[in-house]
Amino acid sequence: MGTIDGIFIGVDLGGTNIEAAAVQDGQILASKKIKTRAAKGAEVVINRIEKASRAVMDKLDAQPGEIQALCIGAPGAVELETGVVNSAPNLGWKDVPLAAQLQKRLGIPVFVDNDVNVGTAGEFTYGAGQGEEHMVGIFVGTGIGGGVIINGQIHYGGRGAAGEIGHMVVVPNGRVCGCGKRGCVEAYASKAAMIKIIQEELEQGRKSALAGLVNKKGILRLSSSQIGDALAAGDELMIEVLQDAQFYLALLTANLVNLLDPDLIVFGGGVVEQLGDSFLEPIRDKAVPYYLQQADAQRIRILPGTLGDHAGTIGAAVIAQRRLVL
Amino acid sequence: MGTIDGIFIGVDLGGTNIEAAAVQDGQILASKKIKTRAAKGAEVVINRIEKASRAVMDKLDAQPGEIQALCIGAPGAVELETGVVNSAPNLGWKDVPLAAQLQKRLGIPVFVDNDVNVGTAGEFTYGAGQGEEHMVGIFVGTGIGGGVIINGQIHYGGRGAAGEIGHMVVVPNGRVCGCGKRGCVEAYASKAAMIKIIQEELEQGRKSALAGLVNKKGILRLSSSQIGDALAAGDELMIEVLQDAQFYLALLTANLVNLLDPDLIVFGGGVVEQLGDSFLEPIRDKAVPYYLQQADAQRIRILPGTLGDHAGTIGAAVIAQRRLVL
Numbered sequence: 001m002g003t004i005d006g007i008f009i010g011v012d013l014g015g016t017n018i019e020a021a022a023v024q025d026g027q028i029l030a031s032k033k034i035k036t037r038a039a040k041g042a043e044v045v046i047n048r049i050e051k052a053s054r055a056v057m058d059k060l061d062a063q064p065g066e067i068q069a070l071c072i073g074a075p076g077a078v079e080l081e082t083g084v085v086n087s088a089p090n091l092g093w094k095d096v097p098l099a100a101q102l103q104k105r106l107g108i109p110v111f112v113d114n115d116v117n118v119g120t121a122g123e124f125t126y127g128a129g130q131g132e133e134h135m136v137g138i139f140v141g142t143g144i145g146g147g148v149i150i151n152g153q154i155h156y157g158g159r160g161a162a163g164e165i166g167h168m169v170v171v172p173n174g175r176v177c178g179c180g181k182r183g184c185v186e187a188y189a190s191k192a193a194m195i196k197i198i199q200e201e202l203e204q205g206r207k208s209a210l211a212g213l214v215n216k217k218g219i220l221r222l223s224s225s226q227i228g229d230a231l232a233a234g235d236e237l238m239i240e241v242l243q244d245a246q247f248y249l250a251l252l253t254a255n256l257v258n259l260l261d262p263d264l265i266v267f268g269g270g271v272v273e274q275l276g277d278s279f280l281e282p283i284r285d286k287a288v289p290y291y292l293q294q295a296d297a298q299r300i301r302i303l304p305g306t307l308g309d310h311a312g313t314i315g316a317a318v319i320a321q322r323r324l325v326l
Numbered sequence: 327m328g329t330i331d332g333i334f335i336g337v338d339l340g341g342t343n344i345e346a347a348a349v350q351d352g353q354i355l356a357s358k359k360i361k362t363r364a365a366k367g368a369e370v371v372i373n374r375i376e377k378a379s380r381a382v383m384d385k386l387d388a389q390p391g392e393i394q395a396l397c398i399g400a401p402g403a404v405e406l407e408t409g410v411v412n413s414a415p416n417l418g419w420k421d422v423p424l425a426a427q428l429q430k431r432l433g434i435p436v437f438v439d440n441d442v443n444v445g446t447a448g449e450f451t452y453g454a455g456q457g458e459e460h461m462v463g464i465f466v467g468t469g470i471g472g473g474v475i476i477n478g479q480i481h482y483g484g485r486g487a488a489g490e491i492g493h494m495v496v497v498p499n500g501r502v503c504g505c506g507k508r509g510c511v512e513a514y515a516s517k518a519a520m521i522k523i524i525q526e527e528l529e530q531g532r533k534s535a536l537a538g539l540v541n542k543k544g545i546l547r548l549s550s551s552q553i554g555d556a557l558a559a560g561d562e563l564m565i566e567v568l569q570d571a572q573f574y575l576a577l578l579t580a581n582l583v584n585l586l587d588p589d590l591i592v593f594g595g596g597v598v599e600q601l602g603d604s605f606l607e608p609i610r611d612k613a614v615p616y617y618l619q620q621a622d623a624q625r626i627r628i629l630p631g632t633l634g635d636h637a638g639t640i641g642a643a644v645i646a647q648r649r650l651v652l
Contacts, residue, residue, distance in 0.1 A: 133484065146585075150476050158459065161622070168581040169577050170495075179618060251498060255495055259472075259494060261483020261484050261486070292487075
């Protein structure tokens with residue numbers, strides 16, 4: 001398969017921010033981050049994606065014609081062929097023809113993909129997964145998302161819905177997940193789940209300095225960096241909840257190893273970026289006893305992503321480049 | 327990718343029987359089943375594979391030169407490139423150069439693959455999975471094995487160990503599995519596990535007609551057809567143990583759907599062949615509530631294999647044909 005070289009724009013479309021970056025060979029040449037303003041509706045958000053993309057071109061002193069293609073990583077379910085975002089709860093979107101709208105405005109090929117697939121493609125091509133064939137990306141943030149790379153290609157599945165790693169069940173009849181099902185790994189190991197579990201413990205009278213982070217409405221606010229602070233301060237509740245999260249992520253990791261025999265599993269997302277390898281070390285230790293082949297402990301690497309925040313824009317540019325030649 | 331047409335021999339190498347079949351376009355032209363005699367050592371077993379293969383050629387009145395290639399599905403871990411069986415506990419084999427030995431004797435290309443991959447390839451190419459792209463095969467017998475087909479190809483993983491579906495954990499800190507780990511689906515839903523659970527219940531005084539199947543040494547013997555009989559007789563213990571097995575197979579199914587978004591999942595193996603779709607119906611019903619996308623309930627098919635016993639030989643012939651042109 002050939003590839004077309006040149007400059008590609010990758011857009012990371014989030015519920016809070018839009019970041020656009022001009023990328024060449026995995027290097028960011030220029031970037032622009034602005035607020036998403038999702039509450040103002042899809043039309044406004046699409047305008048803002050165009051604005052961020054044009055700002056990046058302006059920084060490079062480039063015309064749209066000098067950009068080969070653009071890809072947007074969207075937080076939801078997308079239809080790859082048409083570039084329609086079928087559903088993006090964080091944006092309040094239903095069936096938004098994102099690619100067609102932007103392509104009309106910018107006059108260059110525009111593709112849309114799921115944000116976690118995009119992040120996985122970024123880490124695979126220019127981050128922790130470089131040079132490998134089979135990789136799973138696990139992104140631990142407010143939720144848990146995943147991407148599967150088989151033979152160097154994103155595995156989309158029969159209708160583009162593969163990679164819903166956060167909703168693999170790790171506890172039969174377990175905690176209720178945001179999706180309504182019971183026992184999903186996201187119900188134990190996502191940031192939102194950890195906050196919910198801590199809040200429940202506090203409400204039952206458990207002592208912890210984290211009680212000081214509960215606001216007047218009775219809601220616990222806990223950023224990834226505050227999780228890091230609480231761990232550093234030796235807060236027992238935080239340590240316990242994190243250890244449980246790591247145990248379930250370890251079961252998930254072992255299940256992926258036994259099923260897919262990947263070359264590596266890369267963890268990314270806010271929690272991992274904040275806590276780094278100290279978050280992964282217990283996951284490795286707890287996963288290995290669940291590998292069917294103990295030799296896998298040496299061979300299969302469990303690594304933090306190396307692109308951090310940039311996995312989304314770089315990955316979107318990677319997909320723009322790949323899709324252009326398909 | 328081109329394929330070479332003609333007659334291929336597929337060999338299903340089991341702990342008890344060796345079956346060889348001459349196969350053309352998914353049709354068995356002739357076959358021969360003989361005892362494995364594993365206790366007599368690898369040399370004897372290889373002689374017997376040769377014997378069964380030559381018997382098939384004799385039935386066809388064919389010379390080895392008229393057979394394009396031969397593939398053996400072996401019950402264990404194999405090295406695809408060399409055709410060495412690294413480990414096959416049921417045969418007592420360690421590092422047996424099976425392909426090289428047989429190739430020398432027969433003078434035709436010989437390949438070796440894992441028996442469950444072979445069965446999955448058979449069902450995919452000529453059985454329940456015909457015309458699809460992504461499929462998972464789950465074989466429920468004494469143990470539980472699996473095979474993963476992505477983009478029409480068996481997914482072997484980084485070192486050929488993918489598809490160990492039976493050792494995906496469905497219960498944290500659950501029952502001890504034959505592999506030594508805790509909570510594997512094989513520890514709940516394989517025939518060996520169901521027998522073990524029933525035996526434990528009987529030992530604790532649980533009433534069941536199954537007690538009549540315990541032999542003088544105190545060991546419960548239960549064939550797949552006896553499982554069917556006990557269900558038909560309404561034995562409560564059998565029904566309960568089977569329902570638990572089906573629940574865990576449903577969780578496994580949903581996890582595979584959420585991760586891989588396959589076109590279909592095909593169940594095979596002794597228990598499924600015996601009980602047929604009545605075994606799968608509860609698995610479908612229990613899996614669907616765990617799908618992230620409820621629309622998948624319509625789209626993703628959960629089917630029994632259609633090749634039955636022949637999945638192994640037909641699948642091995644499929645792999646012989648594919649590997650010949652690689």
